[in-house]
Amino acid sequence: MNLAVVLVSPKTPGNIGAAARAMLNMGARELRLVAPRCDPLDSQAVAMAVHAADLLREARIYPTLREALADRDLTVGTSARVRADLPPPRHPAQVRGLVRAASAPALVFGPEETGLVNSDLEQCQFTVRVPTAAYASLNVAQAVLLVCYEFLQAQDETPAYERKTATREEMEALYGHLHATMELIGYTDAVRARHTLRLWRAMLDRALMSSAESRLFRGFLRQVAWKVADAARRGTVTGPETTE
Template sequence: MNLAVVLVSPKTPGNIGSAARAMLNMGASDLRIVAPRCDHLDSQAVAMAVHAADLLRGARIYSTLREALADRDLSVGTSARLRADLPAPRHPALVRPLVRQAAAPALVFGPEETGLINSDLEQCQVTVRIPTGDYASLNLAQAVLLVCYEFLQGQDEPAPVTRKTATREEMEAMYGHLQETMHLIGYTDAVRARHTLRLWRAMLDRALMSSAESRLFRGFLRQVKWKVDDAAGRGTEAGPDRETRTTEAGEV
């Protein structure tokens, strides 16, 4: 499986090296690091990686989570807390079928002290929580090991039929387009926009859109903008009885 492990703003070299070792144990090899606060090739990181030193050296560094997820078609966040306006975390085993259906899934872990913040989790289609005892705080490498085990080694079962879904970059572009359209037609305002978009994200992410479907949706949004601009130019309100310009479903 082409599973990428994304570490967001890790603080200590030892944790990065240990996470790389955990990945190698479970058969993952694509390590991505977003805005690290330390040198991921520090001697402590290399020492903790042990036989995963080559995996560590091959890690890719990104400035933002959006860039790290751009080519992924499924992103799975990790969190031990319930968040307002965001779907509740699920047991990793329940998410395994989604991950195995994806062509390019990503598993996202937050900083050691805080975990992923809301703006990070917004970019993840689903969130998982590792079931623990009363003390729920896990070391970063422990979390990487456990969730990678669930996704890569947890159960020997036939691989389901793969369905190619839109990349996260395509979905983020679509959500930006949706937000612009909501403002254009007065569907929301600056105060409510973030909450409203979160609700739309939760609904549309569950659909696991293909690239063609995301383009279809954006074609609809372009038609809405054209209709509003046309009505404004005519000095009238947009209505169904006015002639409309057609937009091809596959237009970008």
């Protein structure tokens, strides 16, 4: 499986090295780092990686999470907390079939101190939580090991199905287009826009659109914009009666 493990803004070289070792244990080979706050080839990282030093040397570094996920067709974030306006985390086994069926899935982990923030989780179709006792905080490498085990090594009772979904870059472009259309027709305003778009993201991400379906949706949005512009030229725009 072409699973990419993405670490967002890791702080400690040893954690990066230990995460690489956990990946190697479970069969994941692609490490991506977003704005790391340390040298991923620091001697501590190499020492903790043990036989996974090659994963460190081959790791790709990106300035933003959006760029790190651009070519992925399924993205799974990790969180121990329920967030307002975002779907609750699932058990990793509940999304295992989707991950195994994806062509280019990604598994995203947040900084050591905070985990992923809401704006990071918005870019993930699903969020998973490793079941723990009352104390839910895991070291990054522990979390990588456990979730990679679920996705790559655990037995799957549900057969995976083949479905090529749109990349995250295609979906982010769709969401930007949707946001612009909402503002154009007065569906939402600056105060409510983020909350409204989160609800749309959650619904459309569950649909696991294909590239063709995302283009179809954007074609509809372009027609809406054309219709509004055409009505304005004819002097027939009166404005919406309600916003939502």
